[in-house]
Amino acid sequence: MSSDHPEHPQGPIARVPPDVLLEIFDACRIVNDVTFDDVPSSLGPENRVIVRAGPPAVAAVCQSWHNLAIHTPTLWTDVHIKFRTYSDNLSSAAALLRVILSRSAELPLSISMRSHCNKYIVTDAAKALVDVLIEHCARWTRLDVFVSETIFHLLLPARGRLAQLRSVRSIFRFKMLARLDWTPLRDLFSDCPALTDVEHWGPQIDFPWEQLERLSLKGRPSPAALERTTRARALYLTEQTIERSSHGLLRPESLIRVERPLLHKLTVARGHRLRCFRAPNLAECHVIKDTLDPEDLAIVTHYVRGEGVKLTTLSISVGSALSVELSELFAHCDALQHLQLRLLAKDQSGEGLDENTVAFNDALSSLVVRHDRRAYLPALRRLGIMMIWVTCSEEVASLYDIVRSRALAPDIVAPCLETLVLRIRFGLQHPTSFPDEINNIKERLQSCRLEGKPAVDIDHDDSVELRRLWCEEWTMV
CATH class of the missing domain: 3.80.10 (Leucine-rich repeat, LRR (right-handed beta-alpha superhelix))
Incomplete structure (x- = not known):
């Protein structure tokens, strides 16, 4: 029996092959959302926590595209969170985050977090959002945090559970004002067997120095820690990171000297620090x-x-x-x-x-x-x-x-x-x-x-x- 309604011809959007669609989605998905350029200077509806992932715009073209996008886990593995001034929607953001993480199935995750201000973010409410992330910390392969110390402290429960973590970028945007106990956080990343890539600008943290291949530091780690970076292929050292003391910084005896046969790229603040490294393959x-x-x-x-x-x-x-x-x-x-x-x-x-x-x-x-x-x-x-x-x-x-x-x-x-x-x-x-x-x-x-x-x-x-x-x-x- 034929339908009383005429069949509508399939439009060009619906005729795009799924494999081509997935390539389009992959090209449009959010993989880098680290700028603060869109942060308003005054209070308003945009002063809310933002959770983003996937291909948000292109997947909304039609229902079939939307269905394909939400059932493709690889499109939801890059998760971006921005805490903004007076964030008042943390509970709804946590619910959205759970949806995104469920769409990613059990695939490895790349996590990015930004906090726009050191004040006004309710720590207890923010903790509920971060706790959702930490439930999946065993899947983290990349962690990129540009936050205040109060937000960073919320990551402490992930210690010892980061078996897949390969890359860490941690930068402190604000001065250390909260006077929180930093001691427990020093070992946050020390037990990460897959970690090889670190960029850290902030207070001293211990990393598995012996296994790092790329290290970028703005701070003052102990010379003993730097001497353990025997596998380093790229070093970025911009402060007094390679002197044994704060006195006589230019004296040869104040400089450590290390053999780095694998070192390929070296960035230093001043030329005299080159003398600390014997790197024949530089x-x-x-x-x-x-x-x-x-x-x-x-x-x-x-x-x-x-x-x-x-x-x-x-x-x-x-x-x-x-x-x-x-x-x-x-x-x-x-x-x-x-x-x-x-x-x-x-x-x-x-x-x-x-x-x-x-x-x-x-x-x-x-x-x-x-x-x-x-x-x-x-x-x-x-x-x-x-x-x-x-x-x-x-x-x-x-x-x-x-x-x-x-x-x-x-x-x-x-x-x-x-x-x-x-x-x-x-x-x-x-x-x-x-x-x-x-x-x-x-x-x-x-x-x-x-x-x-x-x-x-x-x-x-x-x-x-x-x-x-x-x-x-x-x-x-």
Whole structure:
């Protein structure tokens, strides 16, 4: 018997094959939800705890898409929680979290938690939400927490139950104000047999140091702990983390010395700390703080030459007046393919215009390929330059020579650059509008290219966070 209602033809949305749909869902699911840019500054309906996972928007297109999404566990394994000021919906958020975790079946979980403020979050109510997470802590493989100390303390019941945890990122957003007992938390991650990747910025915590392959620390662990990181392939150490005491930080006897044959990437605050590591296989080196003294830059050069390391990536920030010392460093970096160079003006008062022009161009001139001398950095392919306190376009003149000379040089001498990233912070005395000046520099650089190389990315940025953001791009593993 035929139906009295005519059959509706299947629309294009319903005809998308399930395997294609799952690829779309996977591409749209929330895997990185760590920004606070959407947090309002005043109270309102958005000041609530937020729990997110899965592909929230695309799965709502139609009922069939929704059904497929909620019955695919792999789409629900990345869980993100944001505690906001005056969070008043914690009970409903806990219910939503249970639904999300049930959809993930028994698959490994990646957990991200953020707290917007150190105050006003009711700890007892927040505990109910965190307790739901801890019920599944045996499935955690990645934990990323950027929270206050009160929220962090709620993780204590997970101690000894993190058998699958491979990666930890714990950063304290606020000052330690609650005066909670930190002692029990020191061992929170000490018994994690799968843990190999740690980034921790905060109070001292014990980790299974011997098994870590990547370690990023902002703090002061004991030298004994650092000496146990024998399997480390990447180290990021930005404070007084490798001195035996707080006195005589620059004296050789105050530095530990460790053998690290597996170390591939090393980031330190200052060049003298390179001397703490004997790492014959080191390929990437990043020195974060400004190097303004010739002796400090000479220490970096001596380390590269003396240890015989073959660096392929280098990030360093130097005063533009150190052109001779910079050339000496480059003379020992024949394998370098990726350079990030941050140059500071010799005179930032605005009165030494001629001095700055000469200093900037002298510092960059060592990267120019010339017929009358040996080419420095003959393997260089990717170049990033940050110039601080530029006051006129003449101060970047050597950049045109760099691009042109490397485009025309035979490959046996130096390959053509593939990318050139230029960031300029203009000085207060700069008279020209930023967009016009940037466009002029970009046009001149592009006119020096050969067959479309290098790809040029140029911009200005006056943000106080410029150096930090630039460093993160190059130093994170």
